[in-house]
Every structure is written in structure tokens, then in C-alpha cells.
Amino acid sequence: MTKDCSRGITRSKWFLPAFSLVLGLVMLAVSWLGGSPGQGVISLAVLAAFGLIILLAGRSETVRGLRGDGRDERFAQIDLQATALSGLAVIVALIVAWLVATARGQSGSPYDWLLAIGGLAYLLAVAWFATYSAVAPEWRLLVITGFCGGLTTFSTFSAEVVTLMQQGRALLALGAAAAHLMGSVLMTFAGIGTVVLCKAHS
Amino acid sequence: MKNMVRALRIGQNLAQGQLAEAMGVSRQTINSIENERYTPSLPLALALARFFGVTVEEMFDDQGL
Numbered sequence: 001m002t003k004d005c006s007r008g009i010t011r012s013k014w015f016l017p018a019f020s021l022v023l024g025l026v027m028l029a030v031s032w033l034g035g036s037p038g039q040g041v042i043s044l045a046v047l048a049a050f051g052l053i054i055l056l057a058g059r060s061e062t063v064r065g066l067r068g069d070g071r072d073e074r075f076a077q078i079d080l081q082a083t084a085l086s087g088l089a090v091i092v093a094l095i096v097a098w099l100v101a102t103a104r105g106q107s108g109s110p111y112d113w114l115l116a117i118g119g120l121a122y123l124l125a126v127a128w129f130a131t132y133s134a135v136a137p138e139w140r141l142l143v144i145t146g147f148c149g150g151l152t153t154f155s156t157f158s159a160e161v162v163t164l165m166q167q168g169r170a171l172l173a174l175g176a177a178a179a180h181l182m183g184s185v186l187m188t189f190a191g192i193g194t195v196v197l198c199k200a201h202s
Numbered sequence: 203m204k205n206m207v208r209a210l211r212i213g214q215n216l217a218q219g220q221l222a223e224a225m226g227v228s229r230q231t232i233n234s235i236e237n238e239r240y241t242p243s244l245p246l247a248l249a250l251a252r253f254f255g256v257t258v259e260e261m262f263d264d265q266g267l
């Protein structure tokens with residue numbers, strides 16, 4: 001149930017555009033907290049434009065395949081290989097950056113601990129796949145919904161609302177959506193207010 | 203991998219898109235299999251063989267590997 005549900009959401013053509021938009025809003029909020037809202041507006045504009053392009057480029061089979069609604073086993077494989085290759089590119093860049101920083105007599109941070117995280121994650125993943133061959137749905141839910149959801153509180157929220165809608169509890173779904181939305185906006189304001197107060201008193 | 207997917211599909215007068223829809227994959231995936239750029243998963247190979255009423259061994263030729 002949960003597996004099919006989360007799969008249904010990530011396979012919607014709205015998932016990636018909505019995710020880009022939410023990520024842009026989070027970046028705007030964070031930039032605002034950091035005192036440079038202009039940078040956040042630019043991030044939001046770039047991510048919103050990316051989301052819009054992805055949403056409107058559905059004529060392309062490749063976009064549909066990578067976006068989710070046209071995804072099949074071949075696109076899943078392409079996605080996995082592309083993810084592995086980009087991970088490799090990041091690791092090579094980190095190693096080079098660490099070597100250059102160390103040779104210049106500078107601190108290897110943050111490249112050292114980023115490399116340590118990469119190495120540890122790789123070892124854990126090898127041990128995991130050697131034993132279980134696949135990621136169990138509940139772990140995938142924890143990692144994907146839990147981590148990204150913890151970051152954005154979006155996927156958990158949408159998964160809950162869609163579950164309620166699938167159960168035919170429309171009013172409850174509407175109530176949950178309203179409560180989540182207003183709650184998160186209020187909490188964001190409260191968070192910004194807290195930082196403003198802290199800055200004013202320090 | 204060399205295969206008979208294109209010959210069997212044309213024999214049934216089907217377009218790539220129609221076969222793709224029947225298999226629940228994209229048209230590009232069918233095209234990639236026919237052009238030997240993608241080796242399908244075992245479930246998809248079995249589904250293709252079942253669809254055309256042949257065996258997987260008849261459909262795919264691994265002698266070139």
C-alpha cells in the first residue's frame with residue numbers, strides 16, 4: 001500500500017516540477033534567514049523555470065521517461081547509471097579539491113569529511129545489497145520520504161493526503177492539506193521571527 | 203543482444219508504440235531492444251515471448267556474446 005502509494009506519486013508528471021518548486025521555496029526561506037533574500041529569489045526563479053520546462057517538455061519521450069510518468073525498466077536503469085556516474089564525478093572532484101587544498105597547506109575540510117561520508121555510504125550500500133539484493137520498501141520510504149520529506153515536509157504530506165483521497169475521505173484530505181499548508185507557513189514565519197529576535201538581542 | 207522482436211512485430215502488423223503499450227514500456231525501449239542497444243530484463247523478455255507465442259530462446263540469440 002505505502003509502496004504503491006509513494007510509487008504513484010513519484011511516477012506522476014507533477015512530482016518533479018512540484019519538487020523543484022518546493023526546493024526553490026526552501027532555498028528562498030533559507031537565503032532569507034541568511035540575510036540575502038535576493039539570492040533566494042534567483043534560486044526560486046531558476047528552479048521554478050526548470051520545473052516548468054520539465055512539465056511542458058512531455059512531448060519528449062526521454063523527458064517523460066526520466067520525469068516519471070513514462071518511466072519503465074530501461075529508464076530506471078539509465079537513471080541509476082547516470083546517478084552512479086554523477087556520484088563518481090563528485091567523488092573525483094572532491095579528491096582533486098582535497099589534494100589541491102592539502103598541497104597548498106590549507107585545511108582539507110570540508111572535502112575530507114564529505115569523502116568520508118561517501119566512502120562510508122558506499123561500504124554500507126555494498127554490505128546491504130550483498131545481503132538483501134534490494135532496498136526494502138519501508139527503508140526506501142524512510143530514506144526517500146523520511147530524508148527528503150524531513151527536508152521539505154512535502155512528500156510525507158502529499159503521501160498522507162493522497163492516501164486519504166484514495167480512501168474516499170475527501171473532507172479529511174482537504175482538512176489535512178489545509179492544516180499542513182497553514183501550519184507550515186505559520187511555522188516558517190515563526191522560525192524567521194525567532195532568528196530576527198535572536199539577531200536583534202545579540 | 204540479437205533478437206527477432208522487429209520481425210515478429212512486423213509480422214503481426216504492429217507499430218513500436220502498440221507493442222510498447224501492450225508491454226507497459228516506452229516506445230524507445232522497444233526501439234532500443236530491436237536495435238540491440240538494450241537487453242531487456244528477464245520479466246520483459248518473458249512477456250515479449252509470451253506475447254508472440256514463442257520461447258525466449260527463439261526470440262533472443264546470445265551466440266554473438
